Amino acid sequence: MAVRGKVAVGVNGYGTIGRRVAWAAGLQPDMELVGVVKTKPDYAAAQAMSAGIPVYVPGEAEAERFRKAGLEVSGTIRDLLREVDVIVDATPDGVGATYSKLYREAGVKAIFQGGEEASVAQVSFSALCNYDEAVGKDSARVVSCNTTGLLRSICAINSAVGVRAVNAFLVRRAADMHEVKRGPINSVVLNPPRVPSHHAGDVRTVLPWLDITTAAVVVPTTLMHVHYVTMKLKGNASREEVLDALRSSPRVLVVSASKSGVEGTSQIIDAARHIRPRGDVPELVVFEESVLSKGDEVSFIQAVHQESIVVPENVDAIRALTGLSDGEQSVKLTNYALGIGKLPGLSL
Amino acid sequence: MAVRGKVAVGVNGYGTIGRRVAWAAGLQPDMELVGVVKTKPDYAAAQAMSAGIPVYVPGEAEAERFRKAGLEVSGTIRDLLREVDVIVDATPDGVGATYSKLYREAGVKAIFQGGEEASVAQVSFSALCNYDEAVGKDSARVVSCNTTGLLRSICAINSAVGVRAVNAFLVRRAADMHEVKRGPINSVVLNPPRVPSHHAGDVRTVLPWLDITTAAVVVPTTLMHVHYVTMKLKGNASREEVLDALRSSPRVLVVSASKSGVEGTSQIIDAARHIRPRGDVPELVVFEESVLSKGDEVSFIQAVHQESIVVPENVDAIRALTGLSDGEQSVKLTNYALGIGKLPGLSL
Incomplete structure (x- = not known):
């Protein structure tokens, strides 16, 4: 009771x-x-x-x-x-x-x-x-985890500078640790084998107005998904404005490779294992040095801990x-x- | 002599x-x-x-x-x-x-x-x-292999319909078969940990006029690189026009997942192993169902056999x-x- x-x-x-x-x-x-x-x-x-x-x-x-x-x-x-x-x-x-x-x-x-x-x-x-x-x-x-990750950065940047369109490529992890029968172990597999993937539609269940395309592959790793995200903004925005928008979000971690030495997903999870239960990283991780701005377009690489986000x-x-x-x-x-x-x- | x-x-x-x-x-x-x-x-x-x-x-x-x-x-x-x-x-x-x-x-x-x-x-x-x-x-x-792969599709599409700008995300294989000390084995690593990667500049050593951005990660696989390529064209082009341009290139294979059952890199190499010396695939492989056209923009997924291209x-x-x-x-x-x-x- x-x-x-x-x-x-x-x-x-x-x-x-x-x-x-x-x-x-x-x-x-x-x-x-x-x-x-x-x-x-x-x-x-x-x-x-x-x-x-x-x-x-x-x-x-x-x-x-x-x-x-x-x-x-x-x-x-x-x-x-x-x-x-x-x-x-x-x-x-x-x-x-x-x-x-x-x-x-x-x-x-x-x-x-x-x-x-x-x-x-x-x-x-x-x-x-x-x-x-x-x-x-x-x-x-x-x-889902991938959609949650996409929505984290989209909504953070949309609140700050406005987002018109998104094009995202998802590099998905193959399996979680307990899933001993899933693959691939040496292949990059289109998942699904057609574009767009369902993630675009799934993002639109929350943001129906958004022009978004997604494509996805699955790779032999267990730790995190990785996304390459390109956004067309409502106006020009500097790299710092985009980084500020991401840093201001309560569930985004902007990680600097040059300051932390973190260059990939396994280092994120290894750092978390020393501090967090199960090594979970419920935050969306954005790699600082991957953020590139060019007029009204911004692109960056982000990582999603599929088990906890x-x-x-x-x-x-x-x-x-x-x-x-x-x-x-x-x-x-x-x-x-x-x-x-x-x-x-x-x-x- | x-x-x-x-x-x-x-x-x-x-x-x-x-x-x-x-x-x-x-x-x-x-x-x-x-x-x-x-x-x-x-x-x-x-x-x-x-x-x-x-x-x-x-x-x-x-x-x-x-x-x-x-x-x-x-x-x-x-x-x-x-x-x-x-x-x-x-x-x-x-x-x-x-x-x-x-x-x-x-x-x-x-x-x-x-x-x-x-x-x-x-x-x-x-x-x-x-x-x-x-x-x-x-x-x-x-x-290099990645640059050769990018140039194959860029030049094929440029000849047919004109390319203004390219944005490509490279999912690189970790090692070739004889390289027993290279990794990662369970990580997706930004390679390099900043954007743009050197591939954009390398493409411009051949096409100095091209507006191109590239970013790259490396993943635990040995068989092929995979690229997600988005191109801004000089005008609108239909999906079929782009596919025709790729099919007309003497060094591009357009592979249909629905017709061949090939959905990933290991199936490409497995097919090649039965027919080609060493299982080589010197052609650039473009996944047919990944080709998406939207006004003057086209995106698709392609695979590069790094050992032979x-x-x-x-x-x-x-x-x-x-x-x-x-x-x-x-x-x-x-x-x-x-x-x-x-x-x-x-x-x-």
Whole structure:
């Protein structure tokens, strides 16, 4: 049962995103993590239980599997839904949609991930672009990691100098650490093998007015996505104006290779591993010396930690749906609770 | 001694490029491969000897090393230079410049690679862009693999519809197969960690009038470079006009993912391995479904086989310097001798 004055949160799915969102919600002063839903009694389930997080299962069959593995669950998802105000759905791509009826019938507000179709929720969400549109809604979809990364820089620069059009090339990581069957291991693969990729349309679920083209390849690396972004601005802007806009954003880190020695994604993650839980970097990282301005056009290279960039957005979406606070306040609270905004050694 | 009526060719350096250029020159009806220069008695040296190619060394010290390894060399580089009309320098980056005086003093025309400064030679060279500028010169520098790739598509599209400006993002392979100490193995590294990269300036050594920006990262793969190219054209052009321009180029392969099933670099090389010596793909590969046109702007994804794309350019440079034939004829001869232009299964 929810603690008085706190929003009661459940998380369905306990993989890359679910584990992080459960952890992050549990750290917010205005939220209480009631429990998580897990389908298999694997190492992640055992870790949740040993951390004192109540674990629920989809149904009786899974409860029996857990029992056989020596793990006692706290009930089924229906039990959890009776205890929470908001459920964050972090199930695999496309599975979230199959749960939406259940969430609605339970009268629980629902947050979905970017792997679902936009139609799964009333609004697609990116905290620094359209927080207000989600306030009071029953459901929101946090856009995917790549889309969140694109929206971070687009909205930061758009607020400061105005953006007319975007052309972005995405160099995607092949797999997360636990995904042992994904590739490629020695190929650069068009993903998808046609242009534009779906990311342009996904950005437009949040910024419908934007002229944007995206293309993507996937490469043999696990750590971060990398984007080459070219923007046509509403007027001329100097390199410093663009850098100021990015530096002013509460979820962008501008990293200087010459000052920090960081020239690639593995160095970002290595620095984070010494300071941040799991080595997460929920900020969008922009490489300072890559920023090039030319009249009304600016281009730069940015990196997206695919495992964690949407985590603060999920936390903010909980506040938006439940009306806990306004956008500026929510971003501040989330950043403070998660230590986002400064990464010693990188943000100089 | 040169065979009557054939240009006598030597190759200094027998690594990634040298081995291929030696092979390619030996296949031309109007050229004779006199010998190659090698510094170490390794597997490549043994393979050259077993293929009947005379192997020379820089000096007496190396000759002694070869003797100790049981390999008898044909002489030193000074001996080779007395026998050839043209030397192709395929030594490591920057080493070529240290040989240029020797070549000049021997009265031998010299071809350098893109790892040298442009000032090493009288002209920077790309066969389908500026063959005529190299005719009769004493030295030429074949631009690097990435620059050659960029120039292939730029010059093809420029001839057909006119190019005003180019913005290209290069996703570079980390190492060739024999380079066992190069990385990264799990990182996307800005290479260089600032924009623009040197490739823009290198393209301008051949097309000084072009407005071009380039940025580059290196990724953990060995097979091919991949470029995302956006061009501002001199006027509007349809997707089909651009595709026709690319298809008409004798050294571009337009590959359809939907027709061939090829979606990435490893599939290109796998197809080539069944048909081509060493699995080489000296053509620039453009992914058909990546070509997107929008008014006077066109973008597409292309792949560059870094080990072989400059090989036909070196052969053509030999003909240009020695005045053996005009550009069109040389490209035809080279393509015919090397089987360039069609790759069954890919060029449909």
